[in-house]
Amino acid sequence: MNSLVSSKDLRRHTIEMLLQNAQDFMDKDQVRTSTGTVANLFFENSTRTDLSFQMAAQRLGLRTLHFDVSHSSTSKGESLLDTLETLEALGVDVVVIRHSIDWPKALEGYKLNMGLVNAGSGAFEHPTQALLDALTMRQHFGSLRNRKVTIAGDIRHSRVARSNLHILTELGAHVQFAGPDSFRPSDLPEVPWVDLDEAIEETDVLMMLRIQHERHVESTDVSTYHEQYGLTEQRLRRLRSDALIMHPGPVNRGVEICTAAMEDPRSQILKQVKNGVEMRMAILDWCLQGGKYGKLVSA
Numbered sequence: 001m002n003s004l005v006s007s008k009d010l011r012r013h014t015i016e017m018l019l020q021n022a023q024d025f026m027d028k029d030q031v032r033t034s035t036g037t038v039a040n041l042f043f044e045n046s047t048r049t050d051l052s053f054q055m056a057a058q059r060l061g062l063r064t065l066h067f068d069v070s071h072s073s074t075s076k077g078e079s080l081l082d083t084l085e086t087l088e089a090l091g092v093d094v095v096v097i098r099h100s101i102d103w104p105k106a107l108e109g110y111k112l113n114m115g116l117v118n119a120g121s122g123a124f125e126h127p128t129q130a131l132l133d134a135l136t137m138r139q140h141f142g143s144l145r146n147r148k149v150t151i152a153g154d155i156r157h158s159r160v161a162r163s164n165l166h167i168l169t170e171l172g173a174h175v176q177f178a179g180p181d182s183f184r185p186s187d188l189p190e191v192p193w194v195d196l197d198e199a200i201e202e203t204d205v206l207m208m209l210r211i212q213h214e215r216h217v218e219s220t221d222v223s224t225y226h227e228q229y230g231l232t233e234q235r236l237r238r239l240r241s242d243a244l245i246m247h248p249g250p251v252n253r254g255v256e257i258c259t260a261a262m263e264d265p266r267s268q269i270l271k272q273v274k275n276g277v278e279m280r281m282a283i284l285d286w287c288l289q290g291g292k293y294g295k296l297v298s299a
Contacts, residue, residue, distance in 0.1 A: 001093065001115035002287045005104040007127040007163040012170045019135050021282040022275070025059075036093035036288045039065040041083070042119070043074075043099045048249050048273050049119050049129070053096050056280035062288075065092065081110055088114050094287045097121075115287035123157045123212070129248050130163035132279040134171060136268050137205055139275075140244055145172030150199050152178040152229065153209030153256050156185045160248045161209065165191060179209075179229055196229060200238050206231065207246040208256045222255050231257045236264060244268050 004010075010018075038057045042050050057064045065087075069075070074083060080103060087095055097103055098120040105124075107116075120126045137144055149168055155161045155177045165175050165188070176192040176199065177184070184193055200206065208231050211222060226232060231245070236258065239245070245257075245267045253259050261267060 001113070002290055003116040004127055004283055004287065005116055005118045005121075006125050007130050007166040010127070010167070010170070015131070015134070015167060015170055018131060018279075018282050018286060019138055021285070022131075022135055022279040023139075025278040025281050026275075034060040034062060034285050034288050037063040037065060037091060038094045038096065038284060039067050039087055039092045040096045040119075041067050041069070041098070043069050043097075044120060046098055046119070048276060049098065052273070052276035053117075053119065053280050053284075055277045056284055059277070060281055060284060062284065081107060084112055084114070084116075088112055094284060117283060117287060120159060123159050123162075125163050126159040126248075127163045127167070128276075128280055128283055129160050130167040131283070132272060132276045133160075133164055133207070133246060133248070134167050135275050135279050136246065136272050137168075137173075137244065138171075139271075140268070141204070143172070144168060147173045147204040148202060149173050149175045149205040149207065150178055150194065150196070150203040151175065151207045151209065152196055152231075154183045154211045155179055155188075155209070156183045157212040158209050161185075162188070164207070180225075197235070200235055201240065203240070203243060205244045205246060206239060207248075209248070210250065210252050210256050226255050226258070230255060231261045233258050233260050236261050239266070241266075246272060248272070 040050060040053055054064065084095060092114060094115040094117060096117045096119050100122055102122050102124045104118060104121055118125050118127055134144065141147055151161050151164060161177065168175050176194050178194050178196040178199060211225065243266060245261055245264060247257060247269045251257060251262065251269065253262065262269060
């Protein structure tokens, strides 16, 4: 089994292979003859990621186990490791995990005979989101080499920004961050921090991030955020005609992005959601195949 717990585990050739396999699922109406059982463990709320993994597993013809955290033994104090060992004993092949903690680090040193997929770990990683974001950009631009990607918003608390930084850099893109100084991450000093108004006319992709109130210890005043740091209608008019507007969701209209930007032809937000299914099909299949692929067959 393969696992995808960190974007940093992926080198360019593996990233490109996963992107191409996702595109093949989309273009050729083809499926792999995958077999296995997948369990989704979502300890945080989710709409897009959770449902897209469910749809991906169904389209691959995989057995899926419904894991309701509120009715599981985790509510009685069972650890994540004990839960995973239980699922392994039941014969589960791949477990998809979203958790508020850095769960890959918590599992370091433990050997599990199953594939693990990171569907979000605290403010640290979200590799499957970064892959679907790269797929969306690749469909528009072809190569991402030398493309300028500006990620704006709550970078300090963003697992999406961290995973995108690695994936997009591996593909040759130039990533830069923007937003309030209070959202500037101390662990990424090498990444350029730019003024959004100065960068907007030169960026190829503008990815807006929401304020993650659930990860803030301090309260954040959003009353002036949109005008100062959001994608307003004025900034939208200055964005290049061939640029892309992206957002990993969920969107707070009128805070980080205006409604006009959501409805603009350059917006890829719903396409990101759509691409999430095929991208996660490719990821689940890669985990189950262990890197060894059979022939694609027509659906």
